[in-house]
Amino acid sequence: MNLPAKVKVAFYWNASCGGCEEAIVDLGEDLFKVLEAVDIVFWPVALDFKLEDVERLSDGEIDVAFINGGIRFSEHEKVVKLLRRKSKIVVAYGSCAHLGGIPGLANLWTKASIMDYVYLKAPSVVNESKTLPKEITQTDAGDLELPAFLDALKPLGQVIDVDYYVPGCPPTPNVTLKAIETLLSGKLPPKGAVLGASARALCDTCPLNETKPEKLAIKEFRRPHTFIPDPKKCLLAQGLLCLGPVTRGGCEAKCIKANMPCTGCFGPLDNVLDFGARALSFIASIIDQRDEEGIKKALGPIIDLVGQVYKFSLPSCPLRGLIKRKEV
Amino acid sequence: MSNEPRIGVYICHCGTNIAGVINVEELTEFASKLPNVVIAKNYQFMCSKPGQEMIIEDIKQHKLSRVVVAACSPRMHEPTFRRCVQSAGLNPYLLEMVNIREHCTWVHEHEPDKALEKAKALVATAVARASNLEPLEEKELPVVKSALVIGGGIAGLFAALTLANSGVKVYLVESSPTIGGKMAMLDKTFPTLDCSKCILTPIMNEVANHPNIELLTYAEVVDVQGSVGDFKVKVLLKPRYVDPTKCKACGECAKKCPASAPNEFDMGLSKRKAIYLTFPQAVPTVYTIDPKVCLYFTKRDRMGRPICGVCQKICPAQAIDFNMQPKTVEINVGAIIIATGFETFDPRLKKEYKYGVSPRIITSLEFERILCATGPTGGKVLCPPDWKEVPKRVVFIQCVGSRDLTVNVPYCSKVCCMYTAKQAILYKERVPDGEAYVIYIDVRAAGKGFEEFYRRAVEEFNVTYIKGRVGEIVIDPETKKPIIRVEDTLAGCMIELEADLVVLAVGLRPSQSTLKIAELLKVSRSPDGFLQELHAKLYPVQTAVDGVFICGCAQGPKDIPDSVAQAKAAASAALEILAQGFVRTIGHVASVDKELCSGCGICVSVCPYDAIAIKVEDGRRVASVEDVKCKGCGSCAAACPSGAMQQRHFKDIQLMPVIKTLART
């Protein structure tokens, strides 16, 4: 596919934190270069184009739509479907759109239990009338509408057809620039590709990789707040649950350089079906224990295993449709 | 290879085994409609010559690129059909077998409809998998035609001889100063009562003089690298301080030597000098200085000079060299046989038996030395420690450190029943008026001539057998003689038996060397601590490490004829590799996509065979698989967090369609 010289670009957010927007602004001077090369037709965070303006575009008129955030509200579905129709290429930008992101952990609970806690049970809430936000509120002046809170958060690819992904929470400036360069180059990678990042796991570029012992053998994992790791030694080898081996590289090992283990925001590699499951497999593989009791001991400090291995990708788990959500 | 696979499906009736339960025609019809299936047929016996010829013909005629055979278990006929497709020019790994007999018709005989439904699912699965199969290569790697035998006991000797006689260069490594092992300590052997040394020493000499055998005694294997066909082994030669090329074993040195120590060969019942020859027929017949005892090494005068050196002064051959240093030699072998033998159970662990408390309580191996003409008493049966009293009542206690969970030994040591019968007979031969009692749990006399031998002890030599497990042995405060307390379970009464001598029939344990070697060679051990054979029945002398074989008591307790038989078996198993001249790698090994590999090293951590290493290539750390070491378990592929490591023939893209098809249908 050849893109025109001045490509039409849209940015949109869904249930995101705005960090992806910041990531674009953090391009700094490079942002101006990018803006020279593109024509932004929709960017609610920065430009006041309205949805109607998008609707007025002909189908496929937008060359690239960058969409961040997970899909959590009915309105998100509506907008991204519209953008899909109007765009030649849709890019899921950032962890939430890519895999579900941290807000995806909310899928461990039912929608009702979330509403119940946030508006009724939270300790600072005073709500004797048990008021909950609702889709239509009648007031003396007229009806006020709110979009519907959906049953679960979904990554973009589960709602619309996505062409490419840009990983990271948020994507780093380098990753973003590389992704944009790839898209503008006209030499488009195969559909579904992850842009801007490495084809290999973080260990490949981790400054501590060469300090790994020949065989990793963990008797017992440790949590980051319980000891002071040697900053010059592989954190995994020291028993920290660093997800570098299973996480796509390209982040410049920023967390590791701050002495903290990788938590997996760049998501899985191309040949990996499910990030969490693959993480489990590698973690289990380095446990140096042979019986159930020993294995449980090794894992002992890691009580919230789901929160560790699915921190950014629970909504992408193949079992997502089967999960029995907690009601309280 | 053409883009679209062309699959032929062949459904076997297996007589009525399959066709008698399910409708094979319907199954064939179903198979013929599956994606990429070019042809589907059924036949009465697919493994028969006409069946195979049909497949071969079809491969050629229909240009089949994959073959699916739905028949019996692949464990049964996969090799057959692999050969079959190979003879038609197809790579054998492009065959996929479906087990519709053992896993379907035989186990769902009464539910033909459901069985058919399941057979369809299984065939559909195999077709899905077959499409993604890849041709695989089995490599042939050259073999160094030499072998290392570790351990110079009877098993090691025969293993070495068998190989050497077949033209293989053998390095025989023995940690003690002489070969011969435990058998050299025995007086007579059951059930024929041959003189142990008489039959052993000629073998020892044959080994020593064999042109194909290089004897490395007083030596230890310290490092092993490489793999089957090409092991690089480092052997440490401990210094004897006696030049073996000069020593004539005249024995002058020992006569003058002022320092002495308990003689290990006599189980400490006698003494030897600091410079010693283990026994007169030791091979090599060379003296050795024990630096832990020798005054040259242990004591200095005020000037800091050694206080002794008499042997050096008097040695007519000038063979003494106090400056001798340990030396490491490196050898290159294609196969390794472990024959590191056993140790006897330490009866101190059975406190109630008072071993070590009374000198009248001894082990069977100690008694063996007492019986032996070269032993501390010259073969006369006398009581330790002063060797004056002839014991008139000897009580043999069986199963000390065998079949005893209180000391963590669940297994039977196999030889104790028979050696006890032998020792009782030998005792009665020499002390005809003495009484011999054997206290036993069961008499296990399964072996050629064994039961007869045991009957001889009872009937001809009047040895008294008492069934029961000894509760404890107390020492009579006055006579200082041991009193055995046991419940005679046949008579149903408690017995107290005062003995002049108690012989504990100690069981067999893996030797320390066995444990060390197991670790070094990464050979696993079974729960009893002995070396684990690859398969108890089919591969009893092989180990999980290719090219490493086991025999004798290192593998488990056994008697001399079994040890010899096993030694020859191990040698012949090694010869399979050595004679062939090459080793063939398997096809379904792990392989790494270096482009995707991050060098994280998780795979290295899971490989039981050390087949994977992280290497730096083009400035990047990447995993690298040594095909010949890989056994194709696939654990690394499951561990790889990147999907870079795949097991050939069981790749994700080959297994996932299988799982999906099965889960859906």
Next chain:
Amino acid sequence: MVVVTINPITRLEGHGKISIFLDEKGDVKRAFLQIPELRGFEKIAIGRHPEDMAQITPRICGVCPWAHHMASAKALDDLYKVKPPSAAVKIRELAYNIFMLEDHALHFFVLAGPDFVIGPRAPRAERNVIGMMKKLGAETVKRIVLTRKKLRDAEALIGGKPVHPVMALPGGVSKPLTEDDRRELLSVAAAGLELADTAYKLLKDLLRNEEYVKLITGDIYVHETYYMGLVDDKNRVNFYDGKIRVVDPKGREHAKFDVHDYLKYIAEHVEPWTYARMSYLRTVGWKGLVDGEDSGLLAVGPLGRLNAADCMATPRAQAAYEEMYSTLGGKPTHYTLAYHIARVVEMIQAAERIKELVEDPEITSPDVRSLPTSAPDVGIGVVEAPRGTLIHHYEADERGLIKKANLIVATQNNVARMCLSIEKAAKMLIKGGAVDDGLLNMVEMAFRAYDPCFACATHSIIGRVPLKIEIRDHEGRIIKVITNVD
């Protein structure tokens, strides 16, 4: 019935929406600020490892991740009853002041600045950062952009990443600073001071324009409410630590409390037409969306902090503070647009504090971690986010996992007052159906002052900002279209 909807306008936990209802005469009947966004972080927290909260909660807001990171860090210190070494506290405070300066600067120069520098009623095509560039000169703008980058890089140096930092752990920070780092940070401190000065100079120039002062002090943008902010032991403004102080509309101390007592003072109200909870003073009670002394509504953020404190903590900021109140006619000041001035005063304090901390000999101490020894129990932490007081409250179960979390996010504290501001501005500006671009912008200005996260602005970074408003009659027919789209 006529409805004007401005959608989307803002980000809070996402999007914001203003709905303005006109009556038959075309006057504003009601105006609402709706927050159509919920992700349920308080629920997400349940079952997590406590130390993960320092990385999970920043994902509430990628604009002020540092505020959540720090509030979380402090709640975690408290949860594990561990006191971080003093160097660790200083590193946290340093990073936090850098963030505060950078965040305020972005708002002042890029988002809110154009309203004043270019003019609130200036054409939209000019009222943006490009217009700013013309007015201030490309050199100045370039320097601002570069300094912001410098500040962001400093955040990454200390905390791993500027967006979603990773440094905070219960009991300290993950990485000490080196002398090399200090050298780098010294130049950051200098650039930071220069940036704050630039902003202050610009502001002073603007305030020379009487029209602006009139706009700020006019009766469109004024609400008498309570004010809340953190103060140190001398009642000076502090972003990182201190006691929470509340003053009433007359400026008298209403309460001063440790964050552990926050539930005694702060409550939250739920309305069915918005997903955002609205904070108010429990001590006064929920009186609806009304202002005045009887109202329990709060204002937080720069204006809230300055009104709630007695003075600033650094000398130059103090001077600016005094000047501000004298310009606006005394303290407290209830003018919503004074947020912009207060923000600049805070920029000065942040910049001065950065310098103090970078020059502190202890800042490079390797001792930056205290290891927790007790089991997690209850932990409450507070910081001043750029947009106001931010409280994290966690409780752990017997397995040591989070079992309960309560998060009072800055904008929740402000959202009720924002609603008031928007409605008031709408009512005063839109009359007889006269709605034009300039007027709508002035409605939005009522809202933008609070800086309720990044996209409060409908400002563009470049180019034109099309706006279209359809006014329909009660049968839904379009009776008027206001647009600046070609």
Next chain:
Amino acid sequence: MSKSEFEPRIVVFACNWCSYAAMDLAGTSRIQYPPNVRIVRVMCSSRVTPEMVLTALAEGADAVLITGCHPGDCHYLVGNYKTLARYTLLKNVLDELGLGDRVRLEWFSAGEGERFAQYVRSFVEEIKERVVNLQASTPEGGR
């Protein structure tokens, strides 16, 4: 759906050396068991990845049974210890997701054909029971 009508699908992973051989033995001994199980052969249970288990469940299997040699008997020395570790971790996560009762790990030696058949019989019964109960308790019914 009643219990007798519901036919669960169980994907079984078997290692070539022990458990697959046990299943062969069940066959050669003509020991009957329900046809609900579908066997996937791998060389060692340690080849089975959590992703395979997830795929089976996501694609419609009602349960997954991983089988291998008894601890200490692994043909590949320590493969089944790795299997145990991977299963233990996977089970931890599945429990948290409310799906823990769908996945099992069981060791079968090559001689345990009868025990395999018996295991399958009771496992199938158990799943029928559970699924039918679940259907009864949810108004929508069905899977």
